[in-house]
Amino acid sequence: MPIEVILIDADGVVQYAPEDWSDAFARSMAFQSPDQVRKFTADVFAAETACLSRIDRFDDALHDVLKSWGRLEQKSFVMETMPSIRPYNDVLEVVQSLRAGGTRCYVASNQQTQRAMFMSTKLGYSATFDGELYSCKLGAAKPSELYFELALEAVGVEASSTLFIDDRPENVAGAQRVGLHSFVFDGRSGASVLESHLRGFGIKLPRMLSSFEKLEVPSGKPVGPT
Numbered sequence: 001m002p003i004e005v006i007l008i009d010a011d012g013v014v015q016y017a018p019e020d021w022s023d024a025f026a027r028s029m030a031f032q033s034p035d036q037v038r039k040f041t042a043d044v045f046a047a048e049t050a051c052l053s054r055i056d057r058f059d060d061a062l063h064d065v066l067k068s069w070g071r072l073e074q075k076s077f078v079m080e081t082m083p084s085i086r087p088y089n090d091v092l093e094v095v096q097s098l099r100a101g102g103t104r105c106y107v108a109s110n111q112q113t114q115r116a117m118f119m120s121t122k123l124g125y126s127a128t129f130d131g132e133l134y135s136c137k138l139g140a141a142k143p144s145e146l147y148f149e150l151a152l153e154a155v156g157v158e159a160s161s162t163l164f165i166d167d168r169p170e171n172v173a174g175a176q177r178v179g180l181h182s183f184v185f186d187g188r189s190g191a192s193v194l195e196s197h198l199r200g201f202g203i204k205l206p207r208m209l210s211s212f213e214k215l216e217v218p219s220g221k222p223v224g225p226t
Contacts, residue, residue: 001158001160001161002161002202003103003161003162003163003181003201003202003203004103004104004157004161004162005103005104005105005106005155005157005161005162005163006098006103006104006105006106006162006163006164006165006203007106007107007108007133007151007155007162007163007164007165007175007180008095008105008106008107008108008129008164008165009107009108009109009142009164009165009166009167009168009171010107010108010109010111010119010125011085011109011167012166012167012168012186012187013088013091013165013166013167013185013186013187014087014088014091014092014095014107014187015085015086015087015088015119015123015187016085016086016088016187016188017084017085017086018084018086019084021041021044021045021081021082022037022038022041024081024084025037025040025041025078025081028077029071029074029077040069040071043065043068043069044062044065044078044082047061047062047064047065048061048062048082048112048115051112051113051136052110052111052112052135052136052141053135053136053138053139053140053141054112054113054136054139055113055136055137056113057112057113058112058113058114059114062075062078062079063075066078079114082114082115083114083115083118083119083122085118085119085123087123088187088188090190090191091187091190091191091194092128093191094191094194094195094198094205095128095129096128097205097206098198098203098205099130100206101204101205101206103203104130104131104155104157105129105130106129106130106131106132106133106151106155107119107125107128107129107131107132107133107134108133108142108151108164108166109132109133109134109135110134110135110141110142111134111135111136112136113136116132116134116136116137119132120132131154131155133151133154133155135147138150138151138154142166142168142171142174142175143168143170143171143173143174143175144174145174145177145178147174148164148174148175148178148180149178152178152180159178159179159180160179160181162180162181163180163181163182163183163201163203164180164181164182165182165183165185165194165197166182166184166185167184167185167186167187168184169184172184181201183197183200185197
């Protein structure tokens, strides 16, 4: 059965963090030792992980972590640091091309509510993708089979006609257990590697001009830096 829908992970596939949380916390929160930074970062990460399949719980969970560390006054800084994300623009161009060719694409990501909202609105994923399948909204997180079952139900498609892309092998394995086609891909590999994987599933991308190619350049003048 041909691929009709592609579910695409976010972190590590279409986006990345320009700086580790621990580095940002160490630089701005005046911890006494690297060990304290590691423990604080682990506590924040654990609080987020516990909220990946819940709606509107992370704010309270983060409050509890900061209170235990005596850092409530730095809540706004931590909240600003966590959604520090940049997109892999070349990968998103592939998504644009897939959609132009008639293949529906959905972001399929484990996220707590605040980060999901940032991605949807500030990064524009509500427009970039045909839909958004965040774990906090579905009520289950990858790599559980329940996440993929709920995702398929939300999209209204059969597993046999769905392709899943993720940078974590355990998530790919979870998708395969439900019957989805899937493969591991790291956004750092670039669009050409992604396109090669897609061709292996019989998906041909219509060629689209990049924003660079769309520039009208006067004849005889070089394009870009020289």
